[in-house]
Amino acid sequence: MQEIREKLILVIKELQFAARKDEVKVLEKYINLWNPIKFVSQNEIEAIINEVIDKRENDKTKQP
Numbered sequence: 001m002q003e004i005r006e007k008l009i010l011v012i013k014e015l016q017f018a019a020r021k022d023e024v025k026v027l028e029k030y031i032n033l034w035n036p037i038k039f040v041s042q043n044e045i046e047a048i049i050n051e052v053i054d055k056r057e058n059d060k061t062k063q064p
Contacts, residue, residue: 019027040048
């Protein structure tokens with residue numbers, strides 16, 4: 001019986017550190033708002049910028 005009590009106390013202590021449902025909902029809201037799947041890396045941004053610069057330079061050389 002004592003061992004069961006000790007295990008229950010340990011479980012209770014661990015549960016105190018777990019996130020509550022409302023806290024998880026707040027995190028979910030912010031994750032959906034920020035939509036991190038659409039984040040880009042610095043390398044991707046640099047590649048996009050270089051493509052735009054190259055395109056503009058090519059367009060300028062094609063003009064009469």
